[in-house]
Amino acid sequence: MAGRAARLVLLAGAAALASGSQGDREPVYRDCVLRCEERNCSGGALRHFRSRQPIYMILAGWTCHDDCKYECMWVTVDMYLQYGHRVPQFHGKWPFSRFLFFQEPASALASFLNGLASLMMLYRYRTSVPASSPMYHTCVAFAWVSLNAWFWSTVFHTRDTDLTEKMDYFCASTVILHSVYLCCVRTVGLQYPAVARAFRAFLLLLLTTHVSYLSLVHFDYGYNLAANVAFGLVNVVWWLTWCLRNHRRLPHVRKCVVVVLLLQGLSLLELLDFPPFFWVLDAHAIWHISTIPVHILFFSFLEDDSLYLLKESEAKFKLA
Structure with a gap:
């Protein structure tokens, strides 16, 4: 109701x-995502990623690009916590641990x-x-x-x-x-x-x-x-x-x-x-x-x- x-x-x-939270505006996050996508999301690396991706992740629509964003989110969170800063949001949301x-x-x-x-x-x-x-x-x-x-x-x-x-x-x-x-x-x-x-x-x-x-x-x-x-x-x-x-x-x-x-x-x-x-x-x-x-x-x-x-x-x- x-x-x-x-x-x-x-x-x-x-x-x-x-469209622009603190975390996804962070250069560390952007650079991490860019490097991850270049390394894992094309050619043979992408085929390797797909071959080891669990079937339930495939059925739920998780892609290599999504995985890069998820991993780089935690890299950025760890950096913020290491320097004593508040946990940032990413794309309008708090970071969640995926299960x-x-x-x-x-x-x-x-x-x-x-x-x-x-x-x-x-x-x-x-x-x-x-x-x-x-x-x-x-x-x-x-x-x-x-x-x-x-x-x-x-x-x-x-x-x-x-x-x-x-x-x-x-x-x-x-x-x-x-x-x-x-x-x-x-x-x-x-x-x-x-x-x-x-x-x-x-x-x-x-x-x-x-x-x-x-x-x-x-x-x-x-x-x-x-x-x-x-x-x-x-x-x-x-x-x-x-x-x-x-x-x-x-x-x-x-x-x-x-x-x-x-x-x-x-x-x-x-x-x-x-x-x-x-x-x-x-x-x-x-x-x-x-x-x-x-x-x-x-x-x-x-x-x-x-x-x-x-x-x-x-x-x-x-x-x-």
């Missing part, structure tokens, strides 16, 4: 620096666990909530959108490329907008289905325009930041307003309040920007880990609310 927006704010800000083919092992694992938690809660929701519940299909669709977003988040942290970065951003935007739609259906759409359908068409057009501009015209990190902040603010304000108006009448709504407030509070972890502990665990990974129980709580709210709506609709049918 809102936490995705907070994450995008900080990711977009970091990505905007990707197998995982570029950011902790964040990749945390994203996978978030996806696994979402899958488990989707199974629980579909098991406990009948399809006749008014919110059933909307909630199931939201769960699948969330699963897709966590899949691409896992892939992005496993292997950071232009494609995986964009898919991570686009899926995160989709989750936020779908949460806005979910809120619209819950607060307005059940009474006025035509309004919900029109709003869904508007959100689809908005998402299509957003993704098309970033994909076909220019991937503008500043625009992406502003757009997702706006989406996130609408999401937070709408959900929180509805929750505060109904928390006394509907006790389970308090779960939603806790989710919104926790996601906003936990997003502050991203502000604690520091070199990763043991070159693996950074603030972003900690944030990902902390969101796992929050997503479980949100799906628990959706389950309770859907069962409440089903009971309410059955009561109205009997009265009729």
Whole structure:
């Protein structure tokens, strides 16, 4: 929900620096990469590199050029530490110790666990909530959108490329907008289905325009930041307003309040920007880990609310 927006704010800000961080501007790093590529990434040396490269690295898309950047990153980090300087960033990111083919092992694992938690809660929701519940299909669709977003988040942290970065951003935007739609259906759409359908068409057009501009015209990190902040603010304000108006009448709504407030509070972890502990665990990974129980709580709210709506609709049918 809102936490995705907070994450995008900080990711977009970091990505905007990707064209020139301190580490990759360092002459030692640039010279090291140049020499490594000349020595290893052409002719017989390249064939030798490929022959000894593990199959899992090949399948993950790691190239000789990538390997040179990785090795030279650590050469530069060692030089900085030797002279008592702060650890530099490279291409907008802290240096991470690669595990197998995982570029950011902790964040990749945390994203996978978030996806696994979402899958488990989707199974629980579909098991406990009948399809006749008014919110059933909307909630199931939201769960699948969330699963897709966590899949691409896992892939992005496993292997950071232009494609995986964009898919991570686009899926995160989709989750936020779908949460806005979910809120619209819950607060307005059940009474006025035509309004919900029109709003869904508007959100689809908005998402299509957003993704098309970033994909076909220019991937503008500043625009992406502003757009997702706006989406996130609408999401937070709408959900929180509805929750505060109904928390006394509907006790389970308090779960939603806790989710919104926790996601906003936990997003502050991203502000604690520091070199990763043991070159693996950074603030972003900690944030990902902390969101796992929050997503479980949100799906628990959706389950309770859907069962409440089903009971309410059955009561109205009997009265009729």
